[in-house]
Structure formats: C-alpha cells, structure tokens
Amino acid sequence: MAEDTKSLGGALKEACVAAAITFFLCVPIIMFRADSDVNSGQLELNFRPIAVAVFVALAFFGRLLVLTIGLRPPRQKAVPRVGPPSGLRAVFSYVIAPIGLLFLVAYPAVVVYWLGAGGALKWIDSYGIQILIYVMLGWGLNIVVGLAGLLDLGYVAFYAVGAYSYTLLAINFGLSFWICLPIAGLLAACWGMILGFPVLRLRGDYLAIVTLAFGEIIRTILVNWTAFSGGTAGISSIPKITFFGLRFADVDDGFDAYFGMDYSPIHGKLYLYYVILGLALLTNLVTLRLRRLPIGRAWEALREDEIACRSLGINTTNTKLTAFALGAFFGGLAGSFFAVRQGFISPESFTFNESATILAIVVLGGMGSQIGVAFAAIALIGGFEMLRELGWLKDLMATYFGLTDFDPTQYRGLIFGFAMVVMMVVRPRGFISTRSPSIYLERRTAVSGELVKEGHG
C-alpha cells in the first residue's frame, strides 16, 4: 500500500478509502439529530445528509492533499548522530539565548511605546506575564521530567501549595510577598519530599498514576477543607505585591506618588512582569548550573539507566528526591507569584488540566531542553491566547458567507489539537530534539534525541 500511494491513482484509492470510513462513521454520529420541536416541545428526528457529505468531502480531499504533498512522518534517519552545529545553525544556537533575553527585557518597553500605556496592558499581562509563569513552570517540571525522567502528572499540586502558602501567610500573618516567596517554595519542596518518599520506588505508569492522584488529593482537600482554604469560593483580596513597601495603587504613599509620577496601572504590571522574568531566569540559571554538577549528571544518568546508577554507588532514592523537591520548589515559587498577581485563588485554578498543559509544554519543547521549553510555552499559551483574537474571521464569515452564528473562537480547542497532532507527526521529539552534553574535552557534540532515553519512572 505504501508503494501505491506514490502514484496519483494510489493516492486517489486511499482517499476513497478514507472517505468511505468517514461516511460509515458519520452516518450514526452526524446524520441523525434529535431536536426538540419549538412549538410542541417534543423531540423530532432530523436528517443531515449535507453535513455528512461535507465531512466525507473533507476526509477525501484532506487525505488526498496529505498524500500528494507528502506530509508523512519522516523515516528514521540512517545516521542518528548530530555533529557540532554548522553555518546558520551554529549562529542561531549561539545568538538565540542572548537575543531572546534582550527581547524579554525590552518587550514591555516596546509594547508600551507602540500601543501606549492603555493598549499595552493586555499584551504585558495576558501575554507577557501569563506566558512567563508557564515558562517558569515548564522549566521547573523539566527538572523532574526532562532531566530525571520521572513522569509527574500532578505538578499543579506544588503550584497550588505555593499559591495557598503565600495567600494564607499573607492574610493570616501579614507577611510580605518577598518573605513568603521562599517560604512558599520551601513548603512546596517539603510536599515534594512527602510525596516522593513513598512514591519513588514506583516506576513508569505507576508513578504517573500516583502523582496524578496526588494532584487531585491536594485539590480535593482545598475544595473540602473550607475552614482552611475557603473551599470552592476561594480566597479573594489577597495582598498585592509591593515595591520595598510601596503599594501600586492610587494613594498618597503609593509607588507612583513616591516617585512623583501620575498613577497608572501599567506600572504595577511592569513590575510584575520583571518579577516573574527574574524568577523564571533564576529557575533557568539554577537548572543550567546543576546540569554541570554531579547531581545534574546523576539525574540524567538516572533517566538513562537506573540500575547502572546503583552499580556506580549513586543513591537513586536521594537523587530522585532532590529532583522532585527542586522541581516542586520552583513550582511553589511560581504558585506564590500566581496568587499575588491574581489577587484571587480558588481550587478551580489547579485542576489536572493545568498539569497536563505544563507537561505538554515540556514534551513539546523537547524533554530536557531549556530553550525548547521556553518556545513551547510561548507557542502553547501565547498561541492559545492568540486564537481568542479571531474576531476578524467572524466578521469575514458573517459578511461574505452569511454565517452569522459562526464563532471561530469556539473552535480554538480544535485548531489547537490539530496543531499538536501536526507537531507530533513532524517533530516527535519536540522542538529541540538534541541533547547538549554537560562537559566536553574537545568539542561540544549535540547528542541525537534518538539515543537519549525518556526515562521510565
């Protein structure tokens, strides 16, 4: 069959098969629709042959397009080795980090200059800060999943611990954000250890399931222990962030007044932006340094082969625990920042969906790659936000096609899912699929992703 598809006839044949399968699937699912009659309120059965025809046609032409353009998974490369980057790629790999950093630092200024203080607010808040939170979470989880190879499906639990730690400490004891931040991180790390001790003797799927359950346990406790966490109603009016005690508010002793500026909400946002940028960069710096230290090498060795690690005298339990605790620590910091930025938290913000998103960022970025994770966070979180901005498409559909009730933003989950499937086919190992060695004698040779293991628990 694979040979057939090379000719147009073969492609047509396969497209027909795809269309036929779609037809048989669509008949029971889409053809019949039970609507309630507006007048009598009774159910009546409607047939929708046109909808079925549309889907069949889509399947036919879609399959044909895929076969003729050749959007097929690339075959295994014969040579798995990746040499030192050359030419354009070398330039790219050396300048990407400083340019990216420069861009991140300059981004708010550029946006404010371009759109003015009012218009920039959205771009700094829902794009800048939001994405950076996920970059930080991605980098934190990357320690656990990407380096140590431990599949953690409950990372959001540590995010929640951090958020609630700050909130409760700030409200009950009046502590400032900067004091609560490390405490929240340490508490999250403690929870990482508490989870880790019983769980780390499990491997692979079992570990994944238990971490998933742990995430749910934390959320369920937050929902049900109303006296402690406020339950589903959450906790509002969380103290805002301050700049050495100066509040970002329109008051006489506020930040703006102190520095003789007119009050503007953008100042507070800019401050938050740089705080999360600093926190994310701290995560990155620590991770990059740790990779070059024995503990980082032990994490990666653990991902490659746990039994060999034991035979070399590495205490695998402690090594896993440090990875878990450190990942949780950064998750806690991010959670604490999340709380101070939102001003309101509830268990709703810490569902499994969040864990899945963070894990998707790590996997999409290429496990273990710092830059890849950053790009994946931009693509996933930024991309998803971008899909909200499809108003123009709605207008277009309404004016030219007469589809007044068509709202493309409703389809952003679908578009997004499709994009992820395409990524899976085109780059199965993520954006950055090579591993950079932590030490070298003569030259830094990137290791092909095909040799690097994903870890098995």
Added chain:
Amino acid sequence: MRSKSDPLLVVERLTMRFGGLVAVNNLSFDVGRGDITALIGPNGAGKTTVFNCVTGFYKPTEGRLALARSGVADRPAIEKLTRSAGRFAKQGDNELYLLERMPGHLIAHHAKVARTFQNIRLFQGMTVLENIMVAHHNLLMKASGLTVLGLVGAPHYRRTEAWAVDRAKYWLNKIGLIDRADDPAGELPYGAQRRLEIARAMCADPVLLCLDEPAAGLNPRESLELNTLLNSIRDDHGVSILLIEHDMSVVMQISDHVVVLDYGTKISDGTPEQVRNDPKVIAAYLGVADAEEFAEVEAEIHA
C-alpha cells in the same frame, strides 16, 4: 592463587531462592586479593545470581558475604561482626563489610565493589566522557559540598572536577577511546562499549571489579586486548577481579582461580589447570548427569 592465604571476599553458604526455584544452593568460595577469579558454568547455573547477590541487586535468602576492603578477612573478625547488628567493622587497618546487609549503592560506595552487566548498561544518550564523570559521582558530590559549593563554583570543587577529568582521560587513553570522548556512548561499536563499561566501573574506585561476560560478542583480537586490559587492572591498579565468562580462551589464559557452578552448586574449585582436567566439569559442559556416565560418553567419543 591467594584465595586461601589472603581472601578479599569470603562467600559462605550462599543460597538464593526464587519461590520454589533454588538458583544458588549452599555455595561457598573465596576470592583472593589481587587474583583474577573466574566463575564459570553452563547457562542457567546461577552465575549472574551470585553476582547480583555480591553487588546487592538481590538480597540472598541465606548465607554470608564478607568483604575485607583492606587488611585481612580473618575468621574471628567476621564471626564477631556477624553476631553484631552492624554491617561494617574497622580494626586498625582491617575494614570488613558484610555485603548481604547492605543496599546496592552502598556496596558500590563504601565496600567498593563495582560491576559491569551482561547486556551492556551504558548511559547511551550521554557522551563517553560524561559516562565516566558519572562514575565519580560520590567523590564529586562530596567535593561540591552536596551541590551547594559547586553551585557557587568553589575552587576546591573545580580542582576535584579537573582531577576527575584527568583520570577520565587516563582511562580513555588506556581503552583507546580518547578520540571519541565527546561522542555519545550509544554510538560506539560493541567492543568499545564493553571497554567503556569496564573503564567506567574502574572510575568508581573499586577494590573488587565484577565483570559479567566481558568477552561476550568480542572478536578474537578484541578478546586479546581485553586480556591485556584485565591483566593491567590487576597488576597496575591492584584491583581484584571476579568474572563470569564463557570464552574459555579468556578464562584459561588470565584466571588465577576458577570456580565452576552447575545447577546452583559448586562442582569444582581450583587453578585453571585443575579445573580443566576435572571430570565433573567436563561432564557438566557436555551435559551428562554424572562422572560415570561421562566416562561412557568419553569412550564413545574416542571410539
């Protein structure tokens, strides 16, 4: 053969059961300090199980594994340690460990027993140099002040790391892989992977190196190189070797002491010469039940 006069590892009445299956049955033998001791036997004789017990991957069902990291393993000291609750005793220069009481990573870390595996276990996605650096884990962990000093780049840590890199270079030169130091280990040819695994184990600073079929899959030239390497490890580095091997050219040429297992019990123990001529050993390898039957088979062969 120094297994009698100066034993490094004393294995006594070692039994390992998996449910109803007795993999190793009441096995006792000594590994002499500075010897190359070979553990041979037909497939399924329990050789790798013995290895897994010695290196802590299995907890033996019964038996004692006493290792004198330095000094002598004298009987009264072993008895005294066995009666105590401890796993380690130090008396002057004598450092004695009871391996059956220790978890695997501590056996490698404190008792200094390193091993290789029958199916090579390298860190394939890491470079050759990184593989060897991982073997320095405990040393570097200590030098990096459990990561804290390393994180701030303390000079002591840098010096220790440079020393470890130098030692890695020495071993890579020795096994002829210095030119491939920055290549991923998974890309090396099979023979080179075997040598790298031995070098990696040596960098964990062992007193006893356990090699599980180091010559498996090697061509005759590579086998010969392996002999040279193992002799050098014993003579130049003073490390005792315990090896499982099917390749008799390796076993007979380099071993000082051979222990033969069959169905989990010891059937012969002695110098290569003694073992080679032991009818029981030949019977086991030819797959006959006992020595008398062996005589018949031999007669048939010669007929």
